[in-house]
Amino acid sequence: MIDPRTLSGFRDYLPEAMIPRERLIATAQRVYRSFGFSPIDTPALEYLEILTGKGSEETDRQMYHFADQGGRMVGMRFDLTVPLARFVAQHASELGLPFKRYHIATVWRGERAQRGRYREFMQCDFDTIGTKHVAADIETALVIHELLSAIGKSFGGESGKKLGFSIRVNNRMVLSGLLAKLGLAEKSVPILRSLDKLGKIGREKVAEEMAAAAGTTAEQSNQVLSLAELSGTNDEVLLQVEKLVAGNLTGEEGVHRLREILAGATAGGVPADALQVDVSSARGLDYYTGAVFETFLTDLPTIGSICSGGRYDNLASLFTKQELPGIGASLGLDRLLAALEELGLIENVRTPAPVLVVYFDKDQLPAYLKIAQAVRAAGIGAELFPEPKKIGQQLQYADRRGFRIALIAGERELAAGTCQVKDLASKTSAEVPLAVIPAAIAKILAG
């Protein structure tokens, strides 16, 4: 016998996991579409040269790649942003700019699996290509906020539990500006990477790491750290940042754009405390050039960011001479799902249909088929139990799968042209004429 097993970091999805997963996908689709983003898809495999050298050395190392049967070097997509850059460069003339798309698909990363970190997982990306205007930055913040709010309503809404989250905003121009002032512009990648760990390892370790990785002096490290350590309200932080980068155009522009994002988000209906300026948040991906976003769950920050993104103004430059700036973010669907599970926000439902038609009288199959079809015709999912087992067993099945309603009709009811509509949660039952079954069900489902 072959041991049935799955690779490390790769998982099966049982119905109780897949039902909330599909619900999450549907929520993301709805939100993205409501902002005018269009769906696209791209291949899981690309020529290796398309994918490598876009994120960082580390991402190249984590990429799954191999030679195909024809000897071509191919890679499995590591994210959805790099394939998007290729896609837009290839189809720019057909798409027209600006182009807004969403893309919900699986990506693969060959890193060690952990809680909330998998080797195969789904990302839900949305991006706006072809504009540098801050309106796109603002809209990105709005979409992230709307997305997480909608997910909160869809998942904890009825149980009374709230899905708390906070969005951290930064702009890399602020850091680049300061680094330029300090004569460290060339060293920005290692410096940003060290800085990103500030919350985790503390100021002294970061300073040590910067000195080792980028050769910064104590004074330079100190300047960079003093920027990252600023605290207070968004306005207070920005005032201080402004002083530190004063005199550098890039830095001043970064501060200006951060202010515009905050103001725009407020105008767009985002509560003031939902967005937090965090100057130390830099993100490891090298391709970000401007605004940067990260989203953390208030009750489970340790699982990491569940929705991150930012502005990249020259990602497509490797594929085309046309200037294609972009901005967007990605919802980590599987990580979020792991978090929701851990927070107890996922109800144990193993059926996608709310109604079970009991196969009660073995000679009445046509009547049951007719009833089930009438319910479906009304837009409500209905399953007919596949064999005439004892009624008690069928009800037990309905309970365990999480059905909301059972339809029971025996000889007596069918002769009278009626059917019992049983609310499984309240254990109450009403006998109604066959014609009004859908209405009776709809009433229970709505209540």
Next chain:
RNA sequence: GUGGCUGUAGCUCAAUCGGUUAGAGCAUCAGAUUGUGGAUCUGAGGGUUGGGGGUUCAAGUCCCCUCAGCCACCCCA
């Protein structure tokens, strides 16, 4: 990819110093004289103790390798 911890039934766990045929609860399935569920009772299935090798008269228990999970690093959704 590096390091640490862990691995016994589908799940949660027992099993004395290495000592006979590896147990229990939950879950699953089947019943409890055939028109109403989450309870209870009875019974059944399910394990080469993650896999492989070694030490020993004897290994779930000790050693090595390997696979998987968790944690840290790295990185990130």
